[in-house]
Amino acid sequence: GAVVSQHPSRVICKSGTSVKIECRSLDFQATTMFWYRQFPKKSLMLMATSNEGSKATYEQGVEKDKFLINHASLTLSTLTVTSAHPEDSSFYICSANKRGFNEQFFGPGTRLTVL
Amino acid sequence: KQEVTQIPAALSVPEGENLVLNCSFTDSAIYNLQWFRQDPGKGLTSLLLIQSSQREQTSGRLNASLDKSSGRSTLYIAASQPGDSATYLCAVQGTDKLIFGTGTRLQVFP
Numbered sequence: 583g584a585v586v587s588q589h590p591s592r593v594i595c596k597s598g599t600s601v602k603i604e605c606r607s608l609d610f611q612a613t614t615m616f617w618y619r620q621f622p623k624k625s626l627m628l629m630a631t632s633n634e635g636s637k638a639t640y641e642q643g644v645e646k647d648k649f650l651i652n653h654a655s656l657t658l659s660t661l662t663v664t665s666a667h668p669e670d671s672s673f674y675i676c677s678a679n680k681r682g683f684n685e686q687f688f689g690p691g692t693r694l695t696v697l
Numbered sequence: 698k699q700e701v702t703q704i705p706a707a708l709s710v711p712e713g714e715n716l717v718l719n720c721s722f723t724d725s726a727i728y729n730l731q732w733f734r735q736d737p738g739k740g741l742t743s744l745l746l747i748q749s750s751q752r753e754q755t756s757g758r759l760n761a762s763l764d765k766s767s768g769r770s771t772l773y774i775a776a777s778q779p780g781d782s783a784t785y786l787c788a789v790q791g792t793d794k795l796i797f798g799t800g801t802r803l804q805v806f807p
Contacts, residue, residue: 616795625786625797626741675740677795684728686795690740 583609586678588689595666596697603661603692605676612678615659616686617651620673632659666696699724699791701798709804710777718772718801720787725765728790732761732772735784735800744785745772777805 585608595601605615614633618626630651632638638651648670650662659678663670673693677686700723710716720730729748733741745754745761747770753762760773770787782805787798 623802625800626788627797628794631793673738684790685731685743685746686790688733688741688743693738 584678584680584683584687585609586612586676586687586689588674588676588692590692591690592693592695594695594697597667598665601663601666601694603663603674603676603694605659605661605678605689607657607678607680607687610678610680610687611656612659613656613681614679615653616677616679617649617659617661618675618677620675620691626675629661663694666694668696670694671696699727699789699794699796701787701789701796703785703787703798703801705801706799707802707804709806712777712779712805712807714777714805715773715775716777716803718774718785718787718803720770720772720798722768722770722789722796722798724789724791725768726791727765728792730761730763730770731788731790731795732759732770733786733788735786737784741786774803777803779805779807781805 587606589604617629620626629644630638630640632653640646653659675691677688704719731746732744747763758775763770784800
C-alpha cells in the first residue's frame with residue numbers, strides 16, 4: 583500500500599496565528615514530500631518540495647518564511663503557515679514519493695480557513 | 698516551462714453516455730501522466746497512471762491514452778453514471794515536478 587494521511591483535515595483560526603499541518607506516509611518511507619495549495623475551483627499549485635533532513639525547495643512566489651516546512655523523518659513532513667491571514671485560506675494537499683517509484687501518493691487535504 | 702491544459706473546462710451529460718476528456722501538455726519530455734478524480738472539498742483519487750513508454754491504460758470503464766509526441770492524453774469514460782460526477786485532473790510528471798492541468802468538471806445527470 584501507499585497511504586498518506588494529513589492532520590488536521592479542517593482548521594479554522596484567527597488572523598495572526600500560526601497553523602501547523604502534518605503529512606504522514608503511513609506504510610512506506612517517503613524520499614520526498616510535496617506541498618500543494620488549491621484555491622476554490624482551481625487546480626493544484628506546487629508550493630514546495632522537501633527531502634528528509636534537508637531544506638525545502640520553494641517554488642517561485644512562495645514565501646519560505648511564511649510557509650515553514652520541516653521534514654523531520656522519512657514518514658513526516660509539516661507545513662506551518664505563520665501569521666496566517668484570510669488570503670491564506672485554501673485547501674492544502676501533501677503528497678509523497680515512495681522509494682523506487684516515480685509516482686506521488688496524495689493525502690486527503692487540509693482545509694484552512696483564516697478569519 | 699510545462700503547461701497543461703484540459704478541455705472542456707466543464708461538461709454536463711445524461712447518464713449512459715460515453716465521453717472523452719482531453720489533456721494537452723507543451724513539453725513532451727515527461728516520465729508519466731496521471732489522471733485523478735476530485736470530489737468537491739475532497740482530496741485526489743488516482744485513476745490511471747501511464748508511463749511515458751506506454752500508450753494506454755485501462756481500469757474498468759476508464760481508458761486513458763497517451764500520445765507523447767503530440768502532447769496529448771485522453772480519458773475515456775464508458776457508460777457514464779451520476780456517481781462519475783466530479784472534477785477530473787490530469788498531471789504530467791517532469792524531471793522534478795508534477796504539473797497539474799486546469800481540470801474538467803463533469804456532471805452526469807440521471
